[in-house]
Ligand code: AMP
């Protein structure tokens with residue numbers, strides 16, 4: 418069974434209110450195996466609503482509409498539906514009494530205008546509203562089922578759970594859609610798609626799609642089968658295929674973040690957690706912020722330095738002034754010293770550092786905006802104690818975007834280098 422969701426309201430079309438109803442309904446429908454062909458938002462315009470309904474029933478088996486059934490002049494959904502059906506409205510006496518009773522209970526006389534909330538297109542029936550005065554509407558349009566609910570999220574949800582979900586469930590035939598999300602960082606969407614190859618075939622079930630947010634490319638796997646058990650089994654198989662193709666590029670699932678992945682690598686299966694210190698220039702403390710977003714991070718994150726100027730790199734981390742002058746603050750030589758110093762000064766397992774040109778000013782032909790150097794220093798726990806035993810490495814990246822993006826990606830890239838070192842794997846990019 419396929420549904421389409423139509424939201425009505427000027428405030429939605431103008432972007433003043435976010436359409437949360439459609440997202441919520443889609444999730445509910447997926448959980449009972451009903452595909453959602455799409456969402457549409459239309460302003461409080463009778464003709465536009467009528468035309469949208471007429472068009473959308475051609476794309477689905479059931480059309481679910483929310484909004485525009487209040488008592489005011491801008492509530493036009495019932496009139497639009499009657500027009501689309503080519504019928505008049507009638508007064509649903511039963512619901513009219515309910516509305517009147519509601520006003521009597523709160524000690525008020527029903528405003529005449531509220532009677533419209535009991536008006537139904539001929540051939541349609543009202544749907545009981547457990548928490549408001551607007552009855553929902555159930556109708557047939559061009560042979561397809563149409564449900565109209567109030568726009569108020571609380572009322573919509575109650576009506577959906579009580580009357581719409583059981584109806585759809587019967588027709589969806591007990592099918593189920595089970596979904597999961599896998600997150601990667603370090604490579605672009607098209608590279609990930611190339612690696613996944615046929616897994617992203619549009620006709621495949623389970624399907625695999627990608628989305629990008631904050632440089633994190635996420636794979637969304639949707640599995641549609643006759644039962645939850647089968648859908649879950651097939652979902653797991655596809656997840657394993659994705660893992661086989663992308664390997665360690667996948668850092669987590671569902672709500673798992675990069676700092677969480679690092680937290681578990683630093684702590685899990687260890688008597689004493691491995692520890693980290695940071696030295697940040699262009700990220701201005703963003704890595705520290707990301708690491709400390711997690712409660713309990715004090716067991717492995719010891720602290721750090723924000724050394725934005727050359728002076729502070731020299732005074733607080735002892736970065737060699739000559740090196741700063743010769744190679745520049747954004748150089749592998751400097752981030753190596755920053756990482757080593759932070760590690761030594763905080764007596765940690767790891768030191769990680771970042772220095773880059775976040776822009777929009779400060780770029781040069783040899784170091785354009787987006788040039789970012791990341792350093793990592795590591796002293797094996799229980800190994801030698803001197804600086805000679807410290808392993809260190811530095812990498813230079815050319816990151817895209819504006820200042821915010823460059824700083825965000827720099828921090829995530831630094832965490833990613835740390836993650837790969839913790840897994841004792843080479844980074845699979847650049
Ligand atoms: P209505 O039923 O059209 O009078 O809508 C009542 C109120 O519910 C509006 O003022 C919005 O604040 C809210 N609302 C309506 N539609 C939506 C929607 N799709 N998502 C979230 N809120 C909504």
Ligand code: MG
Pocket residue numbers: 425426427461484485491492568
């Ligand atoms: Mg409205």
